[in-house]
Amino acid sequence: MKAVQVTRFGAPDVLAVTDLPDPTPGPGQVAIDVTHAAVGLIDVYIRQGLYKDREGLPQPPYVPGLEVAGTVRALGDGVTGFAVGEKVVALSADATGGYASVHLSDQTRVVSTQGYDIDPALAVAVVPNAIMAHVALTRAITMSAGESILIHGALGALAAAFPGIARQLGASRVVGTVRTERMGAAAATKLPYDAIVDSAELSDALGGEKFDVIIDPVGGAVRTQSLDLLAPSGRLLLVGNASGDWTHRIDGNQIWYSNVVVAGFNAGVYLPAHPDAIGPAAEAALTAVAAGLADTEIEVLPLTDASTAHERLENHTANGRIVLTP
Template sequence: MHAIRLHAFGPAENLTYERADAPEPAPGQVRVAVAAAGVHLLDTALRTGVQGPLPELPALPTVPGREVAGTVESLGEGVADLWLGKRVVAHLGFSPGGYAELAVTDVDRLHEIPANLDFAQAVAMIGTGRTTMGILQFADLTADSVAVVPAAAGGIGTLLVQYAKHAGATVIGLAGGPEKVAHVEKNGADLAVDYKDPNWPDRVRSFLGDRPATIVLDGVGGDTAREAVALLADPGGKHLVFGWSGAGLLDGSPYLVEGVSQSVLGPPMMRKAGGPSPIRTLELRALTEAAEGRLVPAVQRFPLAEAAAAHRALETRATIGKVVLEP
């Protein structure tokens, strides 16, 4: 098979497309013929040698990628025959291996893909979608909500805009550059503005009139988040923080406001989801929302062989929606 391998931590060019041995499914595992592999911002950090939230860095050489969709083509010992030939999607957890033509994972991680979703859409929902569902547990969106979504053209931002509109909220989407702003407008935001324009907060205030924002759904941080938080109602505004693509999430960061800002990633999200498997609960919710047409993920596709280009595009914010590799 072909796979993307990383032999040394460093720049995107260190991702090489080469032949590799096909992985064999262990007992309780399946092997999937990969049709789509998700690319996450965390993948780019791991590639450079930044551990991030994972327990440890992968041993080198490694095949990156932790989100796959495809068809089950081989079964490990103890796996029911009914899985053979199924269209499935899975998050591989802490085990990499997704940037390849074949990948193995535990059968307990599999979800059968709804008939009306393609592989790329399914892989977008298994990671980006489940995070979106986790964030929305804290949002309490209604027809009275005025939601500001920084990075509204990204994978999560696209879904947040859609969900908020279905809830009847007024949605302000922020994006960088004309192409992304056009995507946010087409996606249904009531107002789409370019955060590269220094006057964007004034445009939002002019649009809203006397209405303040009630919630900021923030995966960016930095100056954009600080200016968005300044639009919130006082008191009563809510700033949900789930990422830091524009600035580090450190205690005392100037854009975090005591009593207003709330980090929802990790343990808070899992506690809120509850149940014996909170992650699986969120994955099922995400796939259901997509299957029923309430959420439609935006996907930007790259050939598997061009994984390095996909990483560079993601790191420079040159992508729209979820980045997906296709063998």
């Protein structure tokens, strides 16, 4: 099979196209002929070596890639509920294996898209993130119908899945924030936001509005500002750190005094511990995506351009999600 390997931790040029043996599914596994693999910040962070000392995360050489779409190639012993040729998406347990023409996945992390009118490029770009968004809003915290939600980094890969799921759960108002240079793209988005504002001008742009739930995949100064934007008993959910500010801290006394909740959601840790959450979340995600609630910008590149895709994520020049095709 064709694959892209990380040969060592470092810059995007450590990504190398290679030929590897076709994998065979073991018990409980599904082999997938990959048509599309999404490129995400987690791929970049691991390749950079940011998590090189974290137990359970890959060491070079490895094939990166968290999310894939394709068709079932073969089934391992004991696998039920799938058929060869069936359209699926899968979410890797350790963020590896996606940048390849064949991917092996545990059956519990494979979701059928058969019967849904969803383009596979869109499926890989948004369905796994919509699953995570649903789990985040129903399990990590609970967002109730009629509540308002603010989503930072509104057009980012994970963030873009939240407005559709929030609408599905009955949100009364959905507002996003983006960097100044992304306001043009925000004006053209089809995502179901009531408004998208400039994160550099939060106080003025929001005019004192408070939110029941705030989703923060950005971190840094935006995280601190979020505490002042929460309604009484509001919930701030930390789902990433796209700012790259790993030294930032928030004031515990402000959390206490304001009577708010700050929680973290890391899907890579949560989902293996709560596999029962994936089924209902997948059904909700597929319904939302098929209904057009997650139509985000997608750019498709060949697998051989994986290093270019990583460069564009690092320098913030990607417009929407980048998807690779073997």
